[in-house]
Amino acid sequence: MRLRNAFLAPTAILMAVTMLAPLAIIVVYSLLTRGAYGGVELPWTLENFTRLWDPVYGVIFVRSFWIAAVSTALCLILGFPLAMFIARSGPRKNLYLSLVILPFWTSFLIRTYAWMFLLRDTGIVNSALQGLGIIREPLALLYNDGVVILGLVYGFLPFMVLPLYATLERLDPSLLEAAADLGARPRDTLVRVTLPLCAPGIRAGAILVFVPCLGTYLTSDLLGGSKTVLIGNLVQNQFTASRDWPFGAALSLALMAIAMILLFAARRRGEELL
Amino acid sequence: MNRRTFLIGAAAAVACGRAARLNVFNWSDYVSPDTIPNFEREFGIRVRYGTYESVPEMLAKVMSGNSGWDVIFPSAEYIQPMRDMGLLARLRHDWLPNLSMLDRQFQKPPWDPGLDWSVPYMHGATGIVYQKSLGWTPRAWSDLWDARLAGKLTMLDDPPEVFAACLKTLGYSLNSADPGELKAAQQRAIAQKPLVRAYLNAEVRDQLVAGDVSAAQAWAVTAAQAIAAAPEKLAFAFPSEGFPRYADNVAILRESSRQEAAHHFIAYLLRPQVAAAIVETTHTAACNGAAQAFLPEALRSDPVLYPPADILARGEWFAPQSAAGQRLRDRLWTEIKT
Numbered sequence: 337m338r339l340r341n342a343f344l345a346p347t348a349i350l351m352a353v354t355m356l357a358p359l360a361i362i363v364v365y366s367l368l369t370r371g372a373y374g375g376v377e378l379p380w381t382l383e384n385f386t387r388l389w390d391p392v393y394g395v396i397f398v399r400s401f402w403i404a405a406v407s408t409a410l411c412l413i414l415g416f417p418l419a420m421f422i423a424r425s426g427p428r429k430n431l432y433l434s435l436v437i438l439p440f441w442t443s444f445l446i447r448t449y450a451w452m453f454l455l456r457d458t459g460i461v462n463s464a465l466q467g468l469g470i471i472r473e474p475l476a477l478l479y480n481d482g483v484v485i486l487g488l489v490y491g492f493l494p495f496m497v498l499p500l501y502a503t504l505e506r507l508d509p510s511l512l513e514a515a516a517d518l519g520a521r522p523r524d525t526l527v528r529v530t531l532p533l534c535a536p537g538i539r540a541g542a543i544l545v546f547v548p549c550l551g552t553y554l555t556s557d558l559l560g561g562s563k564t565v566l567i568g569n570l571v572q573n574q575f576t577a578s579r580d581w582p583f584g585a586a587l588s589l590a591l592m593a594i595a596m597i598l599l600f601a602a603r604r605r606g607e608e609l610l
Numbered sequence: 611m612n613r614r615t616f617l618i619g620a621a622a623a624v625a626c627g628r629a630a631r632l633n634v635f636n637w638s639d640y641v642s643p644d645t646i647p648n649f650e651r652e653f654g655i656r657v658r659y660g661t662y663e664s665v666p667e668m669l670a671k672v673m674s675g676n677s678g679w680d681v682i683f684p685s686a687e688y689i690q691p692m693r694d695m696g697l698l699a700r701l702r703h704d705w706l707p708n709l710s711m712l713d714r715q716f717q718k719p720p721w722d723p724g725l726d727w728s729v730p731y732m733h734g735a736t737g738i739v740y741q742k743s744l745g746w747t748p749r750a751w752s753d754l755w756d757a758r759l760a761g762k763l764t765m766l767d768d769p770p771e772v773f774a775a776c777l778k779t780l781g782y783s784l785n786s787a788d789p790g791e792l793k794a795a796q797q798r799a800i801a802q803k804p805l806v807r808a809y810l811n812a813e814v815r816d817q818l819v820a821g822d823v824s825a826a827q828a829w830a831v832t833a834a835q836a837i838a839a840a841p842e843k844l845a846f847a848f849p850s851e852g853f854p855r856y857a858d859n860v861a862i863l864r865e866s867s868r869q870e871a872a873h874h875f876i877a878y879l880l881r882p883q884v885a886a887a888i889v890e891t892t893h894t895a896a897c898n899g900a901a902q903a904f905l906p907e908a909l910r911s912d913p914v915l916y917p918p919a920d921i922l923a924r925g926e927w928f929a930p931q932s933a934a935g936q937r938l939r940d941r942l943w944t945e946i947k948t
Binding site for chain 2: 370372373374375390392393395396399456457458476478479557560561562563564565569570573575576577578579580
């Protein structure tokens with residue numbers, strides 16, 4: 337037992353220093369007053385939290401939730417068949433899994449820029465469509481909500497596929513055979529056997545996609561052209577252009593609280609997560 | 611140098627185990643590739659060179675007072691606040707014999723008339739870059755509300771700049787902190803938003819060159835780089851209502867224990883040849899007037915970088931905002947973006 341603690345100590349200390357200490361700083365900052373040019377000053381105040389009830393921020397939270405929810409749903413719709421395909425592709429499994437992970441070899445920023453080059457007015461997509469005579473004027477593919485969702489789905493799809501794959505791979509094929517033997521059509525098997533058994537994977541994937549989507553700021557900046565702010569952009573602005581650190585800290589705590597509530601809500605069923 | 615000071619110096623050098631150091635924290639793309647190596651070679655000082663993308667980013671790091679940086683490059687409107695926060699060291703003019711190299715308008719800049727805390731480095735303005743093929747010429751900020759630009763117009767993703775353009779179309783100062791004026795400016799920005807393709811900063815350069823964007827609110831630096839890449843297609847206008855001017859300055863942090871080396875570095879940057887080489891690389895306008903003589907004709911007479919005095923007279927410098935004014939602007943800006 338003591339030996340176990342000794343091996344755990346480095347991780348425990350690392351977690352305490354790199355997670356709890358910054359979190360404590362954020363909590364302290366959120367309760368202080370903004371300095372005139374950034375930074376924080378006394379006195380202590382709760383004003384940063386009361387400001388959160390301003391409807392303008394409510395609109396931003398609702399919008400961010402909506403975009404994160406749509407992206408998560410699309411990831412699920414696209415990721416489930418893919419995970420199923422990989423789980424059933426026998427010896428090629430590892431190859432396909434590597435391909436799913438392959439994009440992580442390049443930075444997300446660079447891949448987002450690549451999308452910009454594809455989608456801009458003089459980009460490959462518009463040039464090709466014009467060259468084929470399908471359109472005359474370039475389509476406005478960049479700088480709207482749809483392309484922000486596209487960027488998020490693209491970026492976070494692997495986070496949905498991997499946990500789904502993990503559950504589908506463990507799924508006992510004899511259960512599916514039993515369902516067929518008992519007269520279930522493939523659709524019934526999917527809805528009444530496969531999906532319920534995959535619920536933990538779906539929940540884990542949904543959380544892994546939804547939470548980072550909720551906090552995203554890069555995608556909305558680059559692909560959305562900064563025309564609308566999401567929570568992530570709002571937090572970022574407080575620490576840069578607006579120089580209002582305490583309010584930025586309060587906003588990020590609110591975001592964290594929401595993510596925690598979602599985690600607990602997803603866990604309540606008593607099933608293991610991940 | 612007598613023998614004793616030499617021995618002390620040598621002992622100190624041995625104790626440190628390396629040559630003297632200087633820590634320089636600058637905007638990205640703001641020196642020529644040989645600026646730093648040449649300084650290191652000539653002065654025997656090793657430079658640790660870091661870059662930042664915005665003043666708030668730099669400020670967040672140096673505000674602690676033990677950031678480890680010696681020389682920084684704040685924008686004009688931050689000199690007064692940084693002085694008030696006690697971050698800047700008073701400059702010793704006896705170590706800066708070539709301050710006279712500065713252009714006349716920067717000998718007594720409004721943000722630091724005695725050059726006690728900062729030395730103007732590079733300057734520029736904000737204006738409109740447009741495609742010559744447009745068929746008409748945007749001359750004023752108010753032209754950026756023209757429906758013909760719908761979907762082909764970008765504005766800067768920088769609250770002070772967008773407010774500046776809106777305030778100028780209404781005839782107000784771009785530094786206004788008056789709630790009524792700012793709300794009116796916000797209404798202008800909201801009215802313009804349906805036409806706006808995106809809010810972009812330096813990224814707009816490629817889209818201007820590629821022809822994706824017809825007109826853009828842009829910094830003169832970005833404009834000069836875009837025009838250099840596509841001179842037959844693009845042109846720049848200094849808006850008739852007036853426009854923002856900006857200047858970046860070099861200053862020394864009070865925390866620095868290398869004041870003398872830092873002064874050497876500033877004096878080195880003030881050399882006309884050094885400043886001219888930086889202008890050639892970065893396409894910015896040097897505050898160093900004497901550098902003009904060392905520039906190629908094309909840059910020296912570049913109307914975007916070095917406009918004539920009667921145009922510059924329409925410019926207005928950004929000034930520091932009060933905390934209350936800043937907060938109101940933040941809120942209004944968030945509403946524009948929602």
